[in-house]
Amino acid sequence: MxxxxxxxxxxxxxxxxxxxxxxxxxxxxxxxxxxxxxxxYMHIAYMKMDFLMPNSKQIINDFRQTGNTKVKPFNSFVKEDAYKIDPSEHFCDNTACGSLQMLFVVKSHVMNFGHRYAIRKTWGGVKQLRTKIVFIIGYTEFATPFIEEELKQYNDIVQLNIIDTYENLVYKTIYSIFWLLDLNIETEFIHFVDDDRLVNTLNVYNIASTQIAPSDLVMIGHKLNYPRPQRDVTSKVYLSPAEYPFSYLPSHIIGGTVLTNMKTVKMLAIGVSYVKVIPIEDSYFGIVAAAFNIEMRHHSGFLRYEMRANVLPYILSSPGYENIYALIRDWKLIKRRGFTFRPAMYIYNSWSLLFDRYVFSLNR
Known part of the structure; x- marks a missing residue:
């Protein structure tokens, strides 16, 4: 029993x-x-890449083998009429541009005068590094006299001949890339960033100098893995099936904060000529990066959402600064506590970096 x-x-x-x-x-x-x-799904979708990049197989094979292609570009960007204000001639008058450590390309709304002033006085004007800042803005008629006055004082504004709307944000980035190449500026790193972000400048440079080599084709930021396109017509990031017929987008770095180098910028300038433009900036550059073998690397220090003020000295970039007084207040907090990067976060991101590189090598 x-x-x-x-x-x-x-x-x-x-x-x-x-x-x-x-x-x-x-x-x-x-x-x-x-x-x-x-x-x-994305692997299969990229077999049908001709929808977004006509003659994609030939273009990709040509660039892998020779670094060039004889295929005619799909897009035609007319640079002669693109810029209403171009400060290139005197951009480097006040500071030497021959050996910059960091260039900030800030996408700013034409009416955000206060944001631009606050950035110049805070993270865009640190003295510990050789940095330069340029603001990329759109056009609106009644703001012209004020923009001209701002330009006289700072000479750091590129104004495009496009209406300043969210849909045109992708063209702000495209033409800022062309402008950088025409300027032929020498800088170690480039940080594309929105004007509603707080950037911990020294932390960003420390990460860039340890994780980006001059020979790398890489974009670092907050990476989204294979998100679905937004089909809600009321959303500002709406993508119609006619614009993008696939069920998933390729992985991409959110457009509000992207850290890279000049070699990558040159490759992006080539890529945008061949890939059909869609009106969502970060998704579009994710498609370009995936097509032209540019590594997209995640770093948790580039925040997607606003966090408590006490973590700001340890991060790289934070959104949520539509209020310029908050930007100035929190910048003072960072300066008071000193520029530092939390060791635990560095160790975590080092392991994350190794894993990302391994995954990227599998997908090449």
């Missing part, structure tokens, strides 16, 4: 173990499917 009870007891535990094992395997299978499906 006792022996029978022991056998039943063992069988009961064995059954419980098997049930748990089956559930664990099932959940792992679901997680694996959830992880693999968008990647397989």
């Amino acid at each position: 006792i022996r029978t009870k022991k056998i039943l007891h063992r069988q009961c535990w064995r059954n419980i173990f098997l049930i748990i094992l089956v559930h664990v395997v099932f959940l792992c299978g679901i997680c694996l499917f959830w992880w693999l499906y968008p990647r397989i």
Whole structure:
């Protein structure tokens, strides 16, 4: 009787173990499917890349083999009429541009005079590094006299001949890239950033100098992995099926803060000539980067959402600074606590970097 009870007891535990094992395997299978499906889907979608980049296979093969192609560009960007204000001639009058450590390319709304002033007085004007800042703005008629006055005082504004709307943000980045190449400026690193962000300048430079080599083709920031395109017509990031017919977007760095180097900027300038433009900036440059073999690397120090003020000395870039007084206040907090980068975060991101590089090598 006792022996029978022991056998039943063992069988009961064995059954419980098997049930748990089956559930664990099932959940792992679901997680694996959830992880693999968008990647397989995007691999298949990129076999149909001709929708976004006509003659894609020939272009990609040409660039991999020779670094050039004879295929005619799909897009035609007319630079002669693109700029209403171009400060190139006197951009380097006040500061030497021959050996910059960091160039900030700030996408700013034409009416955000206060934001630009606050950035110049805070993270855009640090004295510990050789930096330069340029603001890329759109056009609105009644702001012209004020913009001209601002230009006289600072000479750091590139005004494009386009209406300053969210849909045109992608063209701000495209023409800022062309402007940089025409300027032929020498800088170690370039940080594309929105004017509603707080940037911890020295932390950004420290990360750039340890994680970006001059020969790298890389963009570092907050990386989104295979998001779905927004099909809600009321959303500002709406993408119609006619503009983008696939169910997933390629992984990309959010457009509000992207750290890179000049070699990558030159490759992006080539890429945008061949890839059909869609009106969502960060998604578009994710497509360009994926097509032209530019690594997109995640770093948790580039925040996607605003966080508590006490973590600001340890981060790289934070959104949520539509209020310029908050920007000035929190910059003072960073200066008071000193520029530093939390060791634990550095170790975490070092491991994250190794993993990202491994995954990138598999996808090449």
